[in-house]
Amino acid sequence: MKLTKTIFFAVAILCRINGHAQTQPSQLPFWNYKLGFKERVDDLVGRLTLEEKVAQMLNHAPAIPRLGIPAYDWWNEVLHGVARTPFKTTVYPQAIAMAATWDTTALYTMADQSAMEGRAIHNKAIASGKTGERYWGLTYWTPNINIFRDPRWGRGQETYGEDPFLTAMLGKAFVHGLQGDDPKYLKAAACAKHYAIHSGPEPSRHEFNVDVSAQDLWETYLPAFKELVTDAHVAGVMCAYNAFRKQPCCGSDLLMIDILRNQWKFNGYVTSDCWAIDDFFKHHKTHTNAETASADAVFHGTDVECGTDAYLSLVKAVKDGIIKESQITVSVKRLFMIRMQLGMFDPASEVVYAQTPTSVLESGEHKAQALKMAQESIVLLKNENNTLPLSKSLKKIAVVGPNAENSIAVLGNYNGTPSEIVTALNGIGQKVSSDTKVVYEQAVNFTNDTLLAFTDISAQCAYEGKHGFKAEYFANRQLGASPIVVNENEIDHFWQEGQQVTGSIKANDFSARYTTNFTAGEDGYITFQVQGDDGYKFMINDKEVINAWERNRWGARTYRLDTKKGEVYKLVLEYWQGDGKASVALKAGKFVKTDFNALANRLADADAIIFVGGISPQLEGEEMKVDYPGFNGGDRTSILLPSVQTELLKTLQKTGKPVVFVMMTGSAIAMPWESVHIPAIVNAWYGGQSAGTAIADVLFGDYNPSGRLPVTFYKSDADLGSFEDYSMNNRTYRYFKGEPLYPFGYGLSYTSFQYKNLVIPAAVKANANIPVDVTVTNTGKRAGEEVVQLYISYQGQSFKVARKALKGFKRIHLKPGETSIVHFTLTAKELAVANANGKMICPAGKLVISVGGGQPGVKNIPTGNVLQKDIKIN
Incomplete structure (x- = not known):
């Protein structure tokens, strides 16, 4: 008995060395799902070292193996459907289009369905050990409830429009749908962004300082945030890049401490916008280095740093006495509280959402909702002499324009990838009778009338005795050693971030090199076009002829090569991917200027002409390298419809045939000539995966249009003040003193x-x-x-x-x-x-x-x- 007791106490002493170090993690109190969340969070965080706490404050929080805590990445997107995952997901209309539905029930349903798709993906992440990978988590940095105060802002497409009340009601419905109504667990965690007073310009967002009156602050810029925090109980808030009254938003006394935490009693988590903490000392120049910037951001309640690792300096900041560890602890407890509420530390059997199957991805019900919302979003702006609806039995319909067959445009930005995308041309072709001939001509690009007519050069490309391209893929951005080599017939790729590229290489921080020898088929010339996300470099005979080695967002660049028949030219295309989705393509052909009169003659026997134009997320969006006429850095320098489209419409109108203008856009477009001379104008926004079906339903009368504008359509640029002036004077329908082209809230119907x-x-x-x-x-x-x-x-x-x-x-x-x-x-x-x-x-x-x-x-x-x-x- 004495020997047994001795052994027992010896084992007990060994088990208690280093506190709980020898205790099985699953036996620790924070893993006990029967305890309250606060007690569990206190227990968990109380076991962490300073270094472990700080690491958890990065968006890519590492695993803590000794406690059994898995890695987790906070960064995920669900703006209009789960985005950027390697899975096929339902893509609903872009946010501005959903706002045009004025349908809170539809927003709630869409968010609920998206949350279920996200749960299915997260469940797969758990099963495959990928909880630490970006875009697999349950913390979604949506909705964007900034006020779309100026139509030139390229990210306005992500918002619910220019009105605080409409934005608040739609945002609240979205949050309720996404987070669910379970009494214990969150279905997913929404995040209201970008807090606050943020709406461009994009090129200066990292250093721009905003100041507005107290009246504009509380009546325009804060109401939607207040609604989501105090009424919808949103789980997270994202603070913006810009400064407010000379303090970075993530370090603002008024916004972060006085209003958000003290007045509104927000107890959720706050994340910085990505790379915003670096902006403190690199662009705003309000702080000297990462250490002081990080400490100040945490002091103001910014719990997560996204994008960089400035927060790692918090360890030194604590040791230097700049900030107390207790302040770090407050933030870390908020973060683990969210993860607890999402059920991440509980058995799947206890969390109903954790049992969501992958069969919900693109389910029939979800696809039907995407189509319903696309239909509801379409705004009939003009219908002179009942031009619409068109008859399905017309003998010939001409479909013309840069957006007619543009699958990128309908998806907007911050989007997922569906299994099927219906363009306007697809939808129209599927709608009419088999006796109707549908002809298609792109005719123009968005801003010019010269198109690159592509030719298939695959038969003229070979290397090392093989046809096609030698494709080398590298698991880093630097074209490093040991590539995976495959043979490809052409270069035309699109990957969502994290999707398999080839072998073990995933579309996340990878690079590629494509090599071939091109044999010219004639004396003359050929134009090569390279298009891609992020960066690329194109060389001919080892001479660099195209360099876009920077973030370029669907940017396309060209080079004309003078050729001699039979001569061989070595082609090398190098590509790297950074954050987000990845794409790269190499095409070749010759530029041809469209003859508008010849085009009109070809279409003279059409019974109706449908022009599908407007703009595209290829031109407007977040911090883009775009400098086409009328566009700059993702924003617009003019709200006028690009002049080349107006000139083409004038030519089409002269045919005497009914012309219908279907406009895709994420923002208001001024079209003074069209509003007078084109008999029917339909605003279709960026309508999601079923955009083409919805457009055809409206054009041919199977759906009675009911969308209403969530923004004012002004007549001209002269109606707008300075883009950098955040005062609401003469802005939006609430204060605009002029006469709009089409007013906020406007939309026609086929009935009265x-x-x-x-x-x-x-x-x-x-x-x-x-x-x-x-x-x-x-x-x-x-x-x-x-x-x-x-x-x-x-x-x-x-x-x-x-x-x-x-x-x-x-x-x-x-x-x-x-x-x-x-x-x-x-x-x-x-x-x-x-x-x-x-x-x-x-x-x-x-x-x-x-x-x-x-x-x-x-x-x-x-x-x-x-x-x-x-x-x-x-």
Whole structure:
């Protein structure tokens, strides 16, 4: 017995050496799912060293093997469907297009479905040990609820438009759908970005300083963030690149401490925008180095650093006394609380979402929702003499334009990759009868009329006795040693980040070299075009002729080679991929200038001409190397439709055939000539994987258009102030004093609606609820959906107020002759406006309430379609 006791105590002592070091990780309290999350988080973080805590504050948090904690990458995207994974996922319409639906239920459903697809992918990550890989996690850095204050901003396509109320309601629906309603676990974690006062310009975003009035801050830039933090309980917030009042947003006293943490009581996590901490000392010059910048960001509540590893300097900052370890602990506890709430430390049997199968990816229900939202998003801007809908039995339809067969445009940005993409040309071809001839001509690029007519050069390419290209793939960006070598007939690749390239090489920080010998088939010339994401270099006979060794976002560059028949030219294309998706292509041909008159003659026998133009995410987006006329760095320098498209439309119009302009865009386009002379104009945005089907459904009458503009379409650049001026003076429909081309909230239908009996009380006390009722009747011959909109306008106030402001909307479906009574309740929150000091008040005096199919006081809205009454606030 004594010997047994001795052995027992010896074993016990050994097991307790170094605290819990010898305890099995699974037996530690933080792994016990029956305990409360706070107790578990306290236990987990209490076991970490300073170095381990700091490492967890990077977006690529490493594993902690001694505690059984797996690696995790916080960076993931779900702007309009799960993005950038190696899996095929459902791609819904771009965010600005979803905003054009004015349909909160649809946003909720889309987010719910996306979260389930994300769960299926994360479950695969767990099963395959890939939780530490980017875009496999459950923390999504969406939605983008910045206000689209200026149509030149290239990232405006990622937002829900220019109005704070519409943005807040759609954002809230998205967060609820994504995070779910389980009483214990989050389905996924949403993140409201970019906090705050952020909307371009893109080229200067890393050093730009913003200052706005207290009134604009609280009435325009903060309401959506407040709604998502205090009402929707969003899990995360991303702080922006730019500075606010000379402090980087991620280190702003007012934004991060006073408002977010103290006033709004936000207890979730905050991530920096990617590389934003480096901006503190590299661009804003507010800090001297990574150590001081990181300490200040954490002091202001920035828990995760994305993109770089400046936060690793926090270890030294603690030892140097710049910041206390207890402050680091606060951030790390927030991070592990989110992971706990996502069920990452609990058995799958306890977390219903952890059992989501991969069969949800691109399920029939999800595809149907993507199509439904694409249909709802399309805005009919003009339909003179009922040009639309077109007959499906027309003998010949011409489909023309740079977006007609552009699969990149329909996907927008921050997108996933679906199994099937329906372009406008595809959709139209599938819609018409077999007797209808559909002809296609691209005719123009977005900004010029000279096209590269590609030819197949594969038969003229060979190396080492083999046809095609010698393709060498390297598992690094430097074209390092030991490549995987394969033979390829052509170079035309697209990979999502993390997708298999070849063998063990994944599309993440890889490079490639393609080599061949090209034998010229004639005396003359040939033009080579290289297109790709990130960087590439093209050499002919060892001479560098194209160099885009930089982030280039679908950039295409060309080189003309004068040739002699039979002569051999050595071709080498080198490529590297950084962050995001990867693509590289080498094509060849000759440039041909389009003869507009000859084109019109070829199409003269068409019964209708559908021009599919506008712009594309190839031109507008995030920090892009684009310098085409009218575009700069991802932003636009002009909101006019590129002139080459207007000139082509003028030529097409002269044929005397009905011309329909289908416009794809992520932002407002000024089209003064088109709005007068083209009989039918349809705004189709970037409609997602089923964009072409939805476009055809509208054009041929299988769907009655019901989209409404979430932004103002101005007449010209002269309507816009300085892009760098963040004041709301004369911006958006709320303050714009001019006449818009197409107003916010506008959209036509194939049927008609009549509004009657607007019922509101004559007077109410300040801060009291105001009930509003209106009767809406479908007076046309087709069933349709109407978006009923409610606006308020305070009169005679001593401080600046919006000319009008959206405070309610409802989408309703009515059959021909059907009537519905629509009810709203305006609460003190909707009635409040910001005074000059930024205080939200419900002012006494005269208030005008308008209800209808659009804004009050604009000429585009049909007569009698907007009702308004005055009410006295006592």
